[in-house]
Amino acid sequence: xxxxxxxxxxxxxxxxxxxxxxxxxxxxxxxxxxxxxxxxxxxxxxxxxxxxxxxxxxxxxxxxxxxxxxxxxxxxxxxxxxxxxxxxxxxxxxxxxxxxxxxxxxxxxxxxxx
Amino acid sequence: xxxxxxxxxxxxxxxxxxxxxxxxxxxxxxxxxxxxxxxxxxxxxxxxxxxxxxxxxxxxxxxxxxxxxxxxxxxxxxxxxxxxxxxxxxxxxxxxxxxxxxxxxxxxxxx
Numbered sequence: 255x256x257x258x259x260x261x262x263x264x265x266x267x268x269x270x271x272x273x274x275x276x277x278x279x280x281x282x283x284x285x286x287x288x289x290x291x292x293x294x295x296x297x298x299x300x301x302x303x304x305x306x307x308x309x310x311x312x313x314x315x316x317x318x319x320x321x322x323x324x325x326x327x328x329x330x331x332x333x334x335x336x337x338x339x340x341x342x343x344x345x346x347x348x349x350x351x352x353x354x355x356x357x358x359x360x361x362x363x364x365x366x367x368x
Numbered sequence: 369x370x371x372x373x374x375x376x377x378x379x380x381x382x383x384x385x386x387x388x389x390x391x392x393x394x395x396x397x398x399x400x401x402x403x404x405x406x407x408x409x410x411x412x413x414x415x416x417x418x419x420x421x422x423x424x425x426x427x428x429x430x431x432x433x434x435x436x437x438x439x440x441x442x443x444x445x446x447x448x449x450x451x452x453x454x455x456x457x458x459x460x461x462x463x464x465x466x467x468x469x470x471x472x473x474x475x476x477x478x479x
Contacts, residue, residue, distance in 0.1 A: 258410075287466070296456060296471035297411075312466075344410055353398050353460015353467055354418070359410030 257281070260345050260360035267332070267339065267367050275330045275363045277345035283358070285351040286328035290314060291342045291362075300343075303328055304351035332365065340367045372400070372457040372470035380476040387444040389473045391457030392437075398460045400433060400440050401467065405454045414442075414455075449479045 258279040267273045279286065285304045289297040299312030303322040317336025322328055328347075332339045343363045348355040375390045391400065399418045403411040417424045417433045417440065424431050430443040444451055454474050458467040 289469075294471075297469040299466060299468075302466055342408075346411075351466065353401075353462075353465055354416070356401060356413040356416060357403075357411070357458075357467065359412070361410050362408070364408075 258345060258347055258358050258360040260343075260363050262363060263361065265363055265365045267365060269367060270334045272331055272333050273365065275332070275343055275345075275365070277328045277330065277360060278326055279328075279347045279358070279360075280326060281347055281358060282325070283347035283349055284325070285348045285355075286322065287346045287348075287357065288312075288318070288320065288328070288330045289344045289346065291344060297344065300330065302351065339365055341365060372459045372468065374455070374457055374470045374473045376473060377471070378474045378476070380478065381447055383447060383449055383477055383479050385447055387447050387451070387475055387477070389442045389444075389455055389475070391440045391442070391470060393440075393457075393459050394438065395461060396435075398462070398465075400431075401458045401460075402429075402431060402440075402442050403456045403458060403469075405456065405472070407453070411456065444475075447475075447477045449477050451475060452477045 261276045287302045288300040301320040303309040319331045345360040346357040348357045372393045401416045402414040405411045428445045433440045454472040456472045458469045
């Protein structure tokens with residue numbers, strides 16, 4: 255089955271810890287994205303990548319970091335510098351970075367800071 | 369920055385009724401997409417309409433686009449309880465730009 259997966263589904267973090275959220279796709283898509291969703295809110299773009307070894311900051315990149323060493327993988331690290339990390343995180347991919355392509359979303363990771 | 373804004377924020381209807389949701393945006397767009405999100409899940413793409421199109425259909429979905437008013441509407445006909453979800457519009461501007469999502473509309477369909 256082709257698709258996009260995220261793990262873990264739920265993640266708990268103590269204050270001051272870094273955590274890494276996994277995102278993998280086997281759709282052979284060039285572009286990948288990380289979004290943050292807070293209750294009752296829309297999606298806010300954290301980082302995006304249009305090709306391997308390239309990534310760009312989105313609207314709310316502070317306190318987050320990413321890497322894109324492989325086409326299939328785009329992990330997101332939530333660092334201790336992110337002051338309010340509790341949220342639902344969604345990873346997505348598209349054929350290319352262009353608005354004419356639909357985005358395919360993973361099932362999400364819910365991060366809670368204890 | 370938020371490009372698309374959906375209206376109403378919440379909508380509750382009876383099964384069998386039609387549901388109409390609106391999206392307004394501020395700047396010129398290349399295309400507009402609608403997505404659906406079930407509670408606690410990822411988004412699922414519903415339909416894409418390009419700036420030179422006025423109307424598109426997909427099953428029970430009808431999307432219109434009025435570029436002069438900078439608005440789009442999503443109509444779900446003969447709604448079902450399973451249509452209960454949040455619906456988001458997303459706009460794309462430049463040729464290599466990313467999508468910008470609105471805050472979404474919560475649709476409740478009562479059985």
